[in-house]
Amino acid sequence: MVNSEVPVQNAKSSVLRGKRPKFTWDRAFPILTLVPSLAALGVFVYGFIFWSGYVSLTNWNSFIPNFSFAGLRNYVLVFQTFRFQSDLRNIVVFTVLFIVSCLIIGLFLAILVDQKIRMEGLFRSIFIFPMAISFVVTGVIWSWMLNPETGVNLILKAFGLHHLPQWFLSTRFVPNIQVGQIQLGIPIALIAVLIAAVWQMSGFAMAVYLAGLRGIPEELKEAARVDGAGPWRTFWSVILPQLRSTTTTIVIILTAASLKIFGLIYAMTGPGQEFVTDMPSMNMFQTTFQANQFAQGAAIAIVLLIMMAAFTVPYLISTIKQGGDA
Amino acid sequence: MTKKKMAMGLTAMIALSAVGLTGCGSQPASNTSSGSPSNTTSTQASSGPQQLQIFSWWTGVASSKALKSLIDVYNQQYPNVKVVNEAVSGGAGSNAKAVLASRMEAGNPPGTFQVHAGNGTLLSWIQAGDMAPLNSLYKQEGWNTAFPPNLLKLLTVNGNIYAVPVDMQRANVLWYNPAIFKQYHLTPPTTFPEFFSDAKVLQAHGITPLALANHGNWETTLLFSDVLLGTVGPTEYNQLLTGKAAWNSPGVTEAATTFAKMMQYVNPDFSALHWSQADQLVAQGKAAMNVMGDWAQGYFTTDLHLTPGTGFGWAPTPQTQGTFGVVSDAFGLPSKLKDTTPTLNFLKVLGSKAGQDTFNPLKGTFSPRLDSDPSKYDAYSQAAMKSFQKDQLVLIIGQGGVNPGFTNAVENAMAIFATNHNVSQFVTALASGAQANPLS
Structure with a gap:
């Protein structure tokens, strides 16, 4: 909630100033401060969601990783049980x-x-x-x-x-x-x-x-x-x-x-x-x-x-x- | 602007996850299958102090104490090696196995790790080429005759032996309350007909004949494993567990029928109880018998302060005399390990008589060595050791004995069978479980 306000203000100010926003530390700073949390979220939430989705489409059904493509077979198997x-x-x-x-x-x-x-x-x-x-x-x-x-x-x-x-x-x-x-x-x-x-x-x-x-x-x-x-x-x-x-x-x-x-x-x-x-x-x-x-x-x-x-x-x-x- | 911002965020996210993924997939190039692991002189003369990581799920009081004593023996002989105890707690070893899998996959194996003897995860690691054979170490230490050949068979694939067993536990034990059996002039059953005639008498006197637990959803599977062993005998049982016999056989059906009949004599709240609570019913005299692995004996003696023989009694489960259901922890040599010397030296200690007789009494287990010193163990362990040394050895469904996918399939089928007693449905589920999760 707090975070979302900063870029909005920024957007307004850049619109006021001209078409091509110039690089200034004032503008870069809020983005830089967001980077660590974005990176952590990107890896630990969205990265792993993507990874789980990918794994669910493979044949990795034993201890030994097997990333061959299985399509929706795992979903079918699971839904049948x-x-x-x-x-x-x-x-x-x-x-x-x-x-x-x-x-x-x-x-x-x-x-x-x-x-x-x-x-x-x-x-x-x-x-x-x-x-x-x-x-x-x-x-x-x-x-x-x-x-x-x-x-x-x-x-x-x-x-x-x-x-x-x-x-x-x-x-x-x-x-x-x-x-x-x-x-x-x-x-x-x-x-x-x-x-x-x-x-x-x-x-x-x-x-x-x-x-x-x-x-x-x-x-x-x-x-x-x-x-x-x-x-x-x-x-x-x-x-x-x-x-x-x-x-x-x-x-x-x-x-x-x-x-x-x-x-x-x-x-x-x-x-x-x-x-x-x-x-x-x-x-x-x-x-x-x-x-x-x-x-x-x-x-x-x-x-x-x-x-x-x-x-x-x-x-x-x-x-x-x-x-x-x- | 907002679109641009989103695009930037997305790019960052994709870039980061890509970094993460490549990190997961990368493997070191130095993937030499360390030719002869018995080569004790390390090729990489490491300049710093040597390190040995020991990976296990031994975090309980007794087991961690036992492991520490083993490490102490090792450090007395090899004081320059820094041992790192990498025990991972939780989930009866499942957390540790997950951590281990990711380390193996990343090409960063621990020095050695705990694994159950049998065709469970040990076989998976061997098949994946992640384990180095220990044939020469066995020869060098004279272990081929120190351990029962039947046990070494459970650690051998294609003539190569891959792990050193450190302890021994038995899975087919019938625990009973001697006072109850004496009071009603009964003897502990050795066959299923005897079991049922005893059970009828006990039930008539208001005593639960067989205490059962299933809160963890594995206890009924252990009981079924023992009933199956008693019904079909060790030969067919072994064929079933190694995928050489079909699971929809008359023997399996008969075992399932016997199991369903046994369920008439158990406590109705079995799915609410943990295994130790079922043994508590036996100790309190509310129930007469319980089938559980011999980790229960530690509960009887340490937690309930009962004397072996008078406070609680034991016998092989019906019709399994002369057969010993093996649950044994073993340690091996990861093939992707760079410096093998500390591990091989540790395995020497682990397999030695001195090491095993230090470790096992503390852990409440006994040594699988044939020359182990019985005087170091209590009455139960001495008796178990005696049967172990002459009995035929078999694996069980569960406890790392078979493909864990099959174990899970049996447990899921059992959760239904234990209440609906539909034998044909259960046997069909077992057969399809064995098909989906190959046993060999």
């Missing part, structure tokens, strides 16, 4: 449920905290604190709590409940629609992972919503009140529309977190029986670094990148457009 098809189902189900839950819980908590209560700072900290914990720690703790033999099921049992939930060990689907090799539906096991993930990230949604709520001018609410709107009407017609850009921000950030999710799965459930809790990132890691099928692993990574880009690029374009108009 039961495991990757399960991964795609899981990541879509997980991402949708994760974001919806985080938004609802986050907004709810933000509204509660925004009620000018006492010790607001304390509550804010409590809700946002799980975010400070590593996903691996969350995963280990929740895997203990939701283990059907040990964790919360013991409490449920003490209440005299039967038919206790199997949590992340369940291999059931709701609904259960057989499509090709795999079953479509919500894997019950993912609900357990979802609980852990939402526990960790809804505090973040709360924090952003809280900032959004504080940014709504008091006059708007007052105007609504003067017009005779009750608290519900004010919320639906005034506050919620004002939070639209906040919601977009949360959705984009949580989508990125969700698509990349690895540590939580790795620590909490592993791929799970019948891959009910497997994710593309997990599959990519095992394919690449345990099976040493580098080209197939790269293909999974590229599919993941495309999914990520499908969410983030429209967002980036819209922010750039907004910035340009302003």
Whole structure:
């Protein structure tokens, strides 16, 4: 954001001065300062994206590098596997449920905290604190709590409940629609992972919503009140529309977190029986670094990148457009 | 202007990535396949102090201590060589293997590196021409008779031997709780029918007959490997693992059927447990048996402070008496290494009786040498050593025994099979896994 302003100013000044911009240190300096970060980004982000894409089109599927051209064969192989098809189902189900839950819980908590209560700072900290914990720690703790033999099921049992939930060990689907090799539906096991993930990230949604709520001018609410709107009407017609850009921000950030999710799965459930809790990132890691099928692993990574880009690029374009108009 | 700026940025990016790529692909021209590696007098008389990089994934407490003791023995004999311990932690060696692959590819191999005996990564490196044969070193040190010939076979390709084994672990061990077996007047099963009759009794008394783990998605594959070995016997098992027999054979189907039947007698939360948690169930008396490699014995004795024989018992897994599933770490000589002397001297220490009997007791493993001193080891290791020295030796699916791509295919098939028990689907998956990932 800060960086983008410098060249704009520069462009204006050169237009004022004449057609052919002359070399001056004044103009060169901002570009020079950008070079190190551009170089690092170029190599470590874009260079390696390009490299992964290239590897995914080769036959490098053992320890010994083999850069002969394979076309889209690795993609075809990967898409044919039961495991990757399960991964795609899981990541879509997980991402949708994760974001919806985080938004609802986050907004709810933000509204509660925004009620000018006492010790607001304390509550804010409590809700946002799980975010400070590593996903691996969350995963280990929740895997203990939701283990059907040990964790919360013991409490449920003490209440005299039967038919206790199997949590992340369940291999059931709701609904259960057989499509090709795999079953479509919500894997019950993912609900357990979802609980852990939402526990960790809804505090973040709360924090952003809280900032959004504080940014709504008091006059708007007052105007609504003067017009005779009750608290519900004010919320639906005034506050919620004002939070639209906040919601977009949360959705984009949580989508990125969700698509990349690895540590939580790795620590909490592993791929799970019948891959009910497997994710593309997990599959990519095992394919690449345990099976040493580098080209197939790269293909999974590229599919993941495309999914990520499908969410983030429209967002980036819209922010750039907004910035340009302003 | 903005377009120009973008173009400039793009050019810079492309130029940089090009530099990066050529960096990756470049290999030093001095790629001489160091003719006779036993040539101990270095041709390049290096002026500075010599250096030896030892690459491994031994970062745990016991294994790093053991490695350090080995380095100490080496430095006593060769005080002028500076040893650099390049252990890479994480992912049960997979991180280390990835780092090693990039170094080998760049023509910058470490002095020597840890690799599992068998047809996994060791075979890949040999086939790529990255390893130098050690035949003359073996001759010179008299190792051809110091190690069991069956073990050396696992390190040999086309008559050339490529690595020196330093430790030995067994993969086909049935761990059991002696108190439970005594209480119900049972004996540890030696056959599958015995296993199932024991299991029925135990289950009737509310004890989980077989503790199982699969959080890492490899534990069930280890169990299946042992069931397969017990079902088809070592000869056909070896043919299967070396790609000489078809995987959709009646023997494999029978093993899969037995495995599916065993799954009726395991703890329901197996996919949530790590291997040590399954052994903990046995130690606590909640379960009677567990199949795991003998790294479990370190967990029983060191972590749970149990006495071998009374706190926990062991036997070969059903129908594998007289066969020893080998998991052994070995070290070799990279062919692209410029100065081979420090490595060859290190391998001499590594293969020596003194070196191995220093290293192994600290690591909790035992020496694969036939003349190793049993008094340095605990009760379990002494017993394992005895069977190792007379048993037939086989590899296992996993632990670097076979093509890692095949291991992964088996593990993926197992993640489905362990719950749906669909034998024909599983056997088909094994067969296509073996086709996609050649085993020889």
